[in-house]
Amino acid sequence: MGDFVGNIMLGFGVALTPINLGFAFVGCLVGTLVGVLPGIGPVATVAMLLPLTFYLEPLSGLIMLAGIFYGAQYGGSTTAILVNMPGETSSVVTCIDGHQMARNGRAGAALTVAALGSFFAGTVATLLIALFSPPLARIGQSFGAPEYFSLMVLGLIAAVVLAHGSITKAVAMVLLGLLLGLVGTDGQTGGARFTFGAIILSDGIGFVPLAIGVFGLGEVIANLISPQHRRDLLTSKVSNMWLTRDEFRQSWPAVLRGTAIGSVLGVLPGGGATLSAFAGYVLEKKVARDPSRFGKGAIEGVAGPESANNAGAQTSFIPMLTLGIPGNAVMALMIGALTIHGIQPGPQVMTERPTLFWGMVASMWIGNLMLVVINLPLIGMWVQLLKVPYRMLYLAILLFCAIGVYTLNNNAFEVILTAVFGVLGYVLIRLECEPAPMLLGFILGPLMEENLRRAMRISSGDPMIFVERPISLGLLIAAGLLLLVVALPAIRGKREEVFKEG
Amino acid sequence: MIRFGVLLASLLCIVLSSPAQAQDKFPSKPIKILLPYGAGSATDIITRIMCEQLRQILGQSCVVENKPGAFGIIAIEEMARARPDGYTLQVGNVSTNAITPVLFKDKFNISYERDVVPIARLADLPTLLMATTRNFPPATLAEFIAYAKQRPGKLKYASPGAGSFPHYDMEILSQRAGIEMVPIHIKAGPPGFINDMGLGDIQVAYMNVATSAPQIRAGVLKPLVTTTDARLADYPNVPTMAEAGYPGVGTTLWAGLFAPAATPPAVLETLHKAVVQALNSQQVRDAYAKQNVRAGASKSLDEAKTWLKGEIANWQKITKEIKIDLSE
Numbered sequence: 001m002g003d004f005v006g007n008i009m010l011g012f013g014v015a016l017t018p019i020n021l022g023f024a025f026v027g028c029l030v031g032t033l034v035g036v037l038p039g040i041g042p043v044a045t046v047a048m049l050l051p052l053t054f055y056l057e058p059l060s061g062l063i064m065l066a067g068i069f070y071g072a073q074y075g076g077s078t079t080a081i082l083v084n085m086p087g088e089t090s091s092v093v094t095c096i097d098g099h100q101m102a103r104n105g106r107a108g109a110a111l112t113v114a115a116l117g118s119f120f121a122g123t124v125a126t127l128l129i130a131l132f133s134p135p136l137a138r139i140g141q142s143f144g145a146p147e148y149f150s151l152m153v154l155g156l157i158a159a160v161v162l163a164h165g166s167i168t169k170a171v172a173m174v175l176l177g178l179l180l181g182l183v184g185t186d187g188q189t190g191g192a193r194f195t196f197g198a199i200i201l202s203d204g205i206g207f208v209p210l211a212i213g214v215f216g217l218g219e220v221i222a223n224l225i226s227p228q229h230r231r232d233l234l235t236s237k238v239s240n241m242w243l244t245r246d247e248f249r250q251s252w253p254a255v256l257r258g259t260a261i262g263s264v265l266g267v268l269p270g271g272g273a274t275l276s277a278f279a280g281y282v283l284e285k286k287v288a289r290d291p292s293r294f295g296k297g298a299i300e301g302v303a304g305p306e307s308a309n310n311a312g313a314q315t316s317f318i319p320m321l322t323l324g325i326p327g328n329a330v331m332a333l334m335i336g337a338l339t340i341h342g343i344q345p346g347p348q349v350m351t352e353r354p355t356l357f358w359g360m361v362a363s364m365w366i367g368n369l370m371l372v373v374i375n376l377p378l379i380g381m382w383v384q385l386l387k388v389p390y391r392m393l394y395l396a397i398l399l400f401c402a403i404g405v406y407t408l409n410n411n412a413f414e415v416i417l418t419a420v421f422g423v424l425g426y427v428l429i430r431l432e433c434e435p436a437p438m439l440l441g442f443i444l445g446p447l448m449e450e451n452l453r454r455a456m457r458i459s460s461g462d463p464m465i466f467v468e469r470p471i472s473l474g475l476l477i478a479a480g481l482l483l484l485v486v487a488l489p490a491i492r493g494k495r496e497e498v499f500k501e502g
Numbered sequence: 503m504i505r506f507g508v509l510l511a512s513l514l515c516i517v518l519s520s521p522a523q524a525q526d527k528f529p530s531k532p533i534k535i536l537l538p539y540g541a542g543s544a545t546d547i548i549t550r551i552m553c554e555q556l557r558q559i560l561g562q563s564c565v566v567e568n569k570p571g572a573f574g575i576i577a578i579e580e581m582a583r584a585r586p587d588g589y590t591l592q593v594g595n596v597s598t599n600a601i602t603p604v605l606f607k608d609k610f611n612i613s614y615e616r617d618v619v620p621i622a623r624l625a626d627l628p629t630l631l632m633a634t635t636r637n638f639p640p641a642t643l644a645e646f647i648a649y650a651k652q653r654p655g656k657l658k659y660a661s662p663g664a665g666s667f668p669h670y671d672m673e674i675l676s677q678r679a680g681i682e683m684v685p686i687h688i689k690a691g692p693p694g695f696i697n698d699m700g701l702g703d704i705q706v707a708y709m710n711v712a713t714s715a716p717q718i719r720a721g722v723l724k725p726l727v728t729t730t731d732a733r734l735a736d737y738p739n740v741p742t743m744a745e746a747g748y749p750g751v752g753t754t755l756w757a758g759l760f761a762p763a764a765t766p767p768a769v770l771e772t773l774h775k776a777v778v779q780a781l782n783s784q785q786v787r788d789a790y791a792k793q794n795v796r797a798g799a800s801k802s803l804d805e806a807k808t809w810l811k812g813e814i815a816n817w818q819k820i821t822k823e824i825k826i827d828l829s830e
Contacts (some may be wrong), residue, residue, distance in 0.1 A: 144701045187689045190664035190828035199572045199609050342543065344693030352716070409540070410569050411576075450688065457686045458658060458703045 008130060011358030015366055020063055023056070024363050027064035028370045031071020035087045036079050036382045040397070042072035042088065043436070044219050046333045047211035048397070050340070051404035058341040059356050063363040065337055066317070069330045070122065070364070073273055073310045074371045077114040078382055081107060081302070090273035090309040093281040097294060097301030104297045108241040113251050113299055114306040115375050121259040121307035122368035125314030128263055129321070130361050133350065136322040139471075140347030143323070145454035146465050150475035152448045155325055157479050158268055159440050161486045170437045173428075177441025180205055188453055200413050207336045208408055209418040210442060212401050214435045215329070217418065218425015220394045225426075241376065247299050254284055254300035255307045262311030267318050272328040276312025280305040314364060321357060322347060325444075329436040332443045340408075528588055528769045529562040535759075536567050536581050536592045538574035544712070544793070548625050548757045549593045551789045555780035560772075573606055574598025578760070582617040586764035588773060591621070595757045596667060600813040604821055605665055605828065615814065620806040621759040621770060622777045625790060625797045627710045628734055629668075629755060630725045631675075632717070636702035643727045643746040646706070650681040657683045660695040660707040665828050667753040668708040671729070673824045675751050699723060710755060711736070712794040729754060758810070767803075774803050 014020060034045045046065050053061025076088030081098035094114065101110040143151070160170045183194045184204025195201035243251065261283055262276035284304035285291050294301050316327045317334075324345030326332035338345045343353070350357045375382075405418045428435050459465035467473045535553065539545045546568065553564040569577040577592055578599070584590035603614035612618075633646060640646040650657050661669040664687050676683055686704055688694040692713040698704040700722045709723075711734065717723040725740045729752025733742060743751050759777060761770060780786055781797040790797050800806035 141697065142701065144698055144703045185663075187663050187687045190826070199575060202573070203571045340540070342540075344690055346693075346697070348693075348697070409571065410567055411571065454686055454688065454698070457684055458698070460656070460684070 004130065007134075007354070007358050008362065010354060011130075011360075011362030014059065014355045014359035015063070015362035019057075020060055020359065020363060021366070023060040023064040024067050024367045025370055027067020028071040028367050028374055030064075031068040031073075032075035032078075032371065032374055032382065033385065034068065035072035035075020035077075035091075036385055037388075037393075038079055038083075038085050038087050040219065040223075041215070042069045043211075043329045043333070044215040045072075046330055047208070047215045048401055048404060050208055050211070050333060050337055051408045053337050054340050054408060058338065058343060059359045061337055061341070062334065062356070062360050063367075065334060066360065066364060067367045070310060070313045070367060071371055071374075073306075073313050074115060074118055074375050075382065076309075077118075077302075077306050078111065078375065078379065081110045081114065082383060088273075090277045090313070091306075092274075093277050093305045094302055096281070097296075097298045100295065100297035101299065101302065106247075106297065106299075109243050109247055109299065110302050111379060112241050112243060112376065113247070113255075113303045115372050117251070117255040117258065117303045117307040118310035119368050119372045120255055121262060121311035122314055122371075123365060124259050125263050125266070125311045126361060126365045126368070128315060129318055129364070130358075133318060133322050133357070133361075136318065137347040137350045140323045143347070143471065144469075145451045145458060146469050146472040147475065149448060149451040149455055150466060150472040150479070151323065151325060152444050152451065154475050154479040154482070155327070156440070156444055156448075157482050159327075159437055161482060166432075167486070169431075169433045173433050173435065173438040174441035177438035177443075178445030180210065180438075181442045181445040182449075187450065204446075205417065206409070206414055207442070209405055209414045210421050211329075211333060211336070211439060212405055213418040213421025214425035214428070214438070216397065216401050216425075217422025218429055218435070220397060221422060221426040222429045223390060224394060243299075251299045251303035254303040257283055257287070258304040258307030259311045262308030263315045265308075266312035266315030266327075268327065272316040272330070273309040273313040277305040277309035280308030310368075317360075317364075320345065321349065321360070324349070326440065329439045332439050335443065528772050529560050531589060532563045532565055533560070533588070534565050534567055534590050536569050536577040536590065538570055538577035538592075538594055538598045540568050540570050544627055544710070544755075544795070545593060545595050545757050547793055548790070548795055551786055551793075552624060552777070552780050555783050555786050556776055559776045559779050572609070573602040575602060575606065575609060578602075578614070578618065579610065579612055581760065582612045582614075582762050584762060586762035586766075588761065588765050588769035590762070591773070592618075592760045593624070593757055594760060596753055596755055596813070599758060599760060600810070600817050601665075601667060604814060604817040617763050618760050619763045619765070619770070620800070620810040621761050621773050621803070622781075622800045622806050623809055624757045624759055624777070624781065624799060625795050626754045626756040627712065627793075627795050629708050629710050629729045629752060630714055630734075630737070630740065631706065631727045631729070631752070632699070632709045632714050632723045633706045633726050634699045634702050634704070635721060635724050636700065638702065638705055641724065641726075643741070643743075643748070646726055647679045647681055650679075650683060654682045655684060657681075657706065658686050658704045659683050660692075660699065660704045661685055661687050662691040663687050663689060665826055667755075669826065670820055670824055671708055671752050672706075673826070674820065675748060677824065678748055678751060696722070708752070710794070715794070758806075770803055774800075774806070 030045060031042065034040045034042060045068050049065065049068065053065065072088050073090055076086060076091035077094050077098065079085055079087030080091040080094040081102050084095050084099035086092040086095055098110045101107065156174060160167060160174060183201055185202050186193055192202060258280040261279050265276045265279055266272055281301060281304060284300045285294050288294065288300060316331055319325045319327050320331040320334055324335065326335050335345045343349065401418065402415055405415050406412065425435060455465055466476060535549060537546055537549055549566055553566060556564045569580060574594055574597065578594065581590055581592035633640065640649045659672050661672065663669065669685060672685065692709050695704055695707065696717060699707065714723060714725065718725060725737055727746045728734055728737065728740050728742055730742060733740065743749060778799045781799040787797055800809055
């Protein structure tokens with residue numbers, strides 16, 4: 001326990017320096033901004049800002065990127081409640097009851113419960129990270145190649161199972177990412193793969209051009225092509241921010257439930273904010289005494305999913321920070337940011353760079369506090385932002401992307417590659433293929449291959465190594481169970497129902 | 503009137519010629535150093551520390567541009583094709599500027615030996631042969647070799663990639679000692695395999711002093727031998743390869759400064775002198791010591807040339823002796 005207090009103090013010590021407070025603030029501000037603006041998501045924004053972190057201290061960069069991720073969860077609810085448009089995919093369900101509340105003249109209460117619920121969930125989730133990461137990292141230190149391989153098998157299967165939309169498409173996207181990840185020099189033999197003789201491809205496809213292209217440019221193209229939505233702003237109705245006694249009584253248990261379910265789902269590979277929000281909404285509807293109130297402005301329908309999405313956003317940091325395994329696309333980007341700085345993500349980060357780890361944890365709580373302040377009193381300002389014409393915004397984004405990609409390696413080829421991936425990203429959006437599993441495949445594929453081959457060499461070619469080691473065996477059994485579960489028709493129906501809710 | 507005309511003409515001459523004269527005096531504008539590695543890498547840190555001192559000596563700033571990729575070929579070719587005026591240089595290490603020109607000779611669009619000249623060797627990062635402490639009794643090179651002889655093909659070693667110098671170094675040692683080990687290549691380098699060594703899945707690997715120091719302190723790994731010519735001050739009990747009976751085995755990770763071959767000799771001379779002065783300064787030595795890097799400049803341009811020739815010849819010999827198939 002003394003250790004715990006010491007670590008937290010160490011974290012606040014570095015997180016409270018003016019420079020890191022500044023980056024936390026910038027991250028939260030940018031996060032809220034992209035959260036409020038529909039069409040630009042946190043994945044795209046984190047991808048675009050990734051090259052910038054190259055010039056910062058690793059901790060400052062991570063603090064900023066993390067702020068964008070959870071800041072977007074706060075900002076997204078504002079647009080959902082006031083405009084009936086999800087600013088983020090994770091606030092899709094908030095539209096249902098949040099916007100109804102706004103129509104009933106309770107916009108202020110909906111915004112307050114979303115912000116305070118998120119803050120509570122964020123606080124609890126940060127505490128969970130601080131409590132559970134050190135033991136998890138200790139387990140991680142006994143992970144060799146076979147354990148990592150089995151963990152990644154479990155992770156990829158979970159990512160497919162928990163992705164929304166068609167399973168077939170999710171599998172296809174994982175495989176596409178895997179193939180893209182294979183390009184370059186094979187580490188074991190030195191042979192070139194899929195380089196078509198081009199020496200420029202001998203180091204493989206860069207992570208940043210892929211992420212910025214598919215998530216950033218792809219979304220920009222898609223947004224410019226689709227007709228502008230009519231935005232019916234309900235700004236005039238934001239008046240009384242306080243909850244009534246009844247609303248408070250109804251919402252606090254929902255906040256608790258949302259926090260619990262979000263914290264659990266966030267840790268799962270493929271989980272995170274969106275899944276947590278959907279699950280939070282379904283749960284509220286299930287436990288409600290009068291489910292017919294939902295869809296007509298039930299405050300639990302805002303409090304539950306909003307707490308869940310923020311808890312999920314925070315706890316999804318756990319596998320990334322402790323094992324170096326990304327659970328979702330934003331975490332994959334975070335790993336990219338670490339490797340740019342020459343930090344190999346994994347269990348050793350916590351022991352070798354305690355200030356990085358604990359500084360990050362402390363900054364999460366500070367960021368959540370900042371977000372309540374940024375969001376509630378300044379709500380009018382954020383709403384004004386929805387009036388900025390997109391064509392202006394996108395020009396700035398495009399320029400920023402190009403500069404960002406070029407400066408990373410001073411390589412013009414990567415800018416061209418980004419443009420190609422931008423087109424691919426747009427095609428994928430039109431085909432309704434989620435690019436997130438592709439990014440996971442791209443990151444996990446080569447890692448899986450390396451660990452598989454490493455394990456096979458360690459065992460001198462005996463595949464039994466995967467079942468002889470207890471941790472590896474346990475992970476493989478879990479993966480098998482997950483496959484079995486998803487194949488059962490009853491569960492499959494349920495899964496589709498959950499994702500249909502939005 | 504005529505006198506005035508002459509005066510005017512000569513004045514004009516002076517005014518017009520002064521920029522040309524300034525151009526003659528090297529350096530009159532910032533120097534760009536191309537680097538085949540990303541910012542924050544060991545070579546990058548070595549270069550940036552030297553640059554800071556060069557700026558004070560030459561009175562011109564020195565800009566590092568990171569151009570990683572293609573085993574260093576991208577940075578080397580850009581330097582070799584730049585105007586040979588001493589304003590575009592390149593820093594590289596044993597991998598990019600001695601092994602790549604031998605192993606990937608046909609991937610170059612220039613002739614490395616004809617188009618590139620060394621200005622100076624800069625510094626080196628000492629390398630140790632490290633072993634796991636988990637279920638692995640040998641504590642010296644001789645014990646390790648005896649242990650490996652009893653277990654042919656059973657011990658595993660880590661390297662950052664097929665055809666990398668730690669890969670060659672371990673194969674040379676195996677050949678000379680008559681042992682057989684299995685290589686496991688891990689792209690991420692030591693950070694990616696320290697865990698496997700700690701678990702005892704991988705037994706030995708070459709590692710630089712900066713990476714291995716915390717592992718030695720934690721008792722996870724133990725040093726068997728150093729590849730340097732003399733023992734290291736931090737590890738006085740660890741013998742050199744020569745002392746352990748294997749002279750010439752093991753590569754020292756050096757960094758060097760290179761220029762286009764057509765650069766005027768006077769400019770090369772100015773640069774060489776400035777670099778030697780920078781590396782001999784207390785500031786650079788202290789800053790390098792913090793990174794476990796040892797400064798060691800070539801004494802003259804000719805010495806630098808002889809040194810690079812020797813390195814290339816050495817790697818030609820090694821790659822002929824140890825056949826590593828990199829085609830598939």
